[in-house]
Amino acid sequence: MKILVCISHVPDTTSKINFTENNTKFDSNGVQYVINPYDEFALTRAMWFKEKQGANITVISVGDASVEPTLRKALAIGADNAIRVNALATDGFVVAKELAEVIKNNTYDLILAGKESIDYNGGMVPGMVATLLDYNFVNACVNLEIEEDKATASREIDGGKEVLSCNLPLVIAGQKGLVEEKDLRIPNMRGIMMARKKPLTIVESTTNETTTATTSFEKPAPKSACKLIDADNVEELINLLHNEAKII
């Protein structure tokens, strides 16, 4: 089985979010970049298939050279090879088109990605890739089993889950449940050494038609301080929720 795992290179969850150039650019100063947490679930599930059923794993990212350390980390975790599409990932639709183009020129049975990236939170790339290629697609996937060319996947729905079946090729947008957080992999020294020798191919961009662009960023208005209520006076909390917040 040939698996492609789509990797987003994103600021670490704990990063301070700031903007420069009159709030038009993300300030990457001092920001640590990581594999998008949702993509880690996808990569770990791919590793599970590799170890249990046998698979070849390619990881792919759309970005400039700065994304390569993130791809090398994915290789250190156990992916076999990496592709970087040399384009800036400024628009989810463009990223999807770039990925679809690579997939068209190769054959993958399974394309795994996280359900969204933690920077732009668009949640659009996997579904768009699937639609551009007319592949099946399961969003918010919390379980996936493959038997020959048949897949059984579960997706989270509001208040429950749905089990779906289909043929490969398939695109999955995964989340926690695809694997558990305790099963996520950390690269070991041997993996890091081996990753240096694994192939990282650079593919040139094929599209430059953007559909969306960020004109500016904003931060939420500063929050007023937390109103502290005496533990012996819970009635005051009820009063505030009723009269001030008008919630109850």
Next chain:
Amino acid sequence: MSVLVLAESSKGKFKKSSFEVVSYGKKVAEQLETNLVVLTINATENETLYKYGAEKVLTVSNEALATFNVKIIANIVKQAAEKEKAQVIVLDSNANGLYVAPLVAVNLDAGYASNAVALPSSLSPFVVKRKAFSNKAFNNSEISTEVKVISLAKNSYGVFEDEVSGTSENFSPEIISTNLTSESIEQTTGKVTIADADIVVSGGRGLKGPENWEMIEELASVLDAATACSKPVSDLGWRPHSEHVGQTGKPVASNLYIAIGISGAIQHLAGINSSKVKVVINTDPEAPFFKAADYGIVGDAFEVVPKLIEKLKEFKANNA
């Protein structure tokens, strides 16, 4: 020209979030000086949408659509958008809405902005504000394509009545074939779900063990709220994973989020930032959650929560 909204229904009935997307769509249609068309699938109360400004309701009734199939629904939205010459298509940010929206965008070669939190601030260029960086910021996204797709973040706009004398029209779209099959659906029984709840009561490690969840459930019951938990609690198996709220768990956009015995790790706060009012009850006055909360009680949950339940019951009885 028109604005098209997909108003989802469950067992024929619309959810509150469907009225929110219709209210939003109505205002966008006014901004664009065009009409609002609402597409419904196997809904039984279509006329209720007139109250929120639906001038025309395109109703699809088809047994084959009893279960949600993303490819089929996205194709139906495409057909409706083409029939109505829709310039803007608005969808919900629930599990189905977020599933179908990117497919609709590709089907119509349209730019897509998810998690929109406000009306377009400009029409030419078309700019809409959306959530980014796990609710730590917003970005103003310019959609440059002729047709635009927006999914509206839950509880970000509100439900507004704007009664019109609407009309309904039966619509019989082509149903495409697909080999993606729904095998089964497991619903959480009877309880309010985190996605639908206006109020969420959440417990953390401070509750010391699963045996102490009864008071969380009782508080949730008094408030007609959903129950939730922090990541360590679900990792420890005290509560199901489906209740885990946070960056890698469920996002919460409720009106009120009550965090009990949760310190407020950054990953947890990323999941609840969209909630309007946050209350924290924690013994540790230095817990980071106090910086994110609107109201706080420094105290022992085992003393505070039972008192809160008792006083809320009295409040409910007096305000019934």
